[in-house]
Amino acid sequence: MRSEGMGPKGTSEARPAGETLGEADRERFADLLVQVAAKQDRAAYSELFGYYAPRVKSYLMRLGADNAQAEEIAQDVMVTVWRKASLFDRRQASVSTWIFRVARNRRIDVFRRTKRPDLDPEETMILPSAAEAPEARVEAAETETRVREAMKDLPEEQLHLLRLAFYEGLSHREIAKKLDVPLGTVKSRIRLAFVKMKSRLAP
Helix, strand or coil: CCCCCCCCCCCCCCCCCCCCCCHHHHHHHHHHHHHHHHHCCHHHHHHHHHHHHHHHHHHHHHCCCCHHHHHHHHHHHHHHHHHCHHHCCCCCCCHHHHHHHHHHHHHHHHHHHHHCCCCCCCCHHHCCCCCCCHHHHHHHHHHHHHHHHHHHCCCHHHHHHHHHHHHCCCCHHHHHHHHCCCHHHHHHHHHHHHHHHHHHHCC
């Protein structure tokens, strides 16, 4: 997951075409988001949601998402607005610039996940090295089958972490930053994935 930090003031790279607000409206929305950050003000959030959620969805569809996917990502973006409101800095960017940048980054993440094949149980990186001796090859093949079966039982979130760690070569800290989860959570989930696979493979 990308950082939701601010860019230079006035940046509009992630703002959809035609999305313009007067100075008064920009300040009002900034005030609302500050209230969400400071007091978890639900009324302020509701107003932000009502204005931005449909616009974010339309923006995502213009980026190529279908209706269902745009709706799902838009909901995720607005949840991020609630959870990460404290990262907003009105001195660096407008609310529109910030929210649409979050939407754009979410869309890129989703696109990359859908274009990248799912974790392949036969990926050579996670399988034992093939041995030359016939007996060793038979044993390796049996182990491979057991590994494939063990992987089927892993939750999707654990498979995703393994893919980031081994396919993309990210460190635990990089994964934590990308997914915006605590470093300890990343470590514990990866450790849990290995424990589960080990328990299945031990016999």
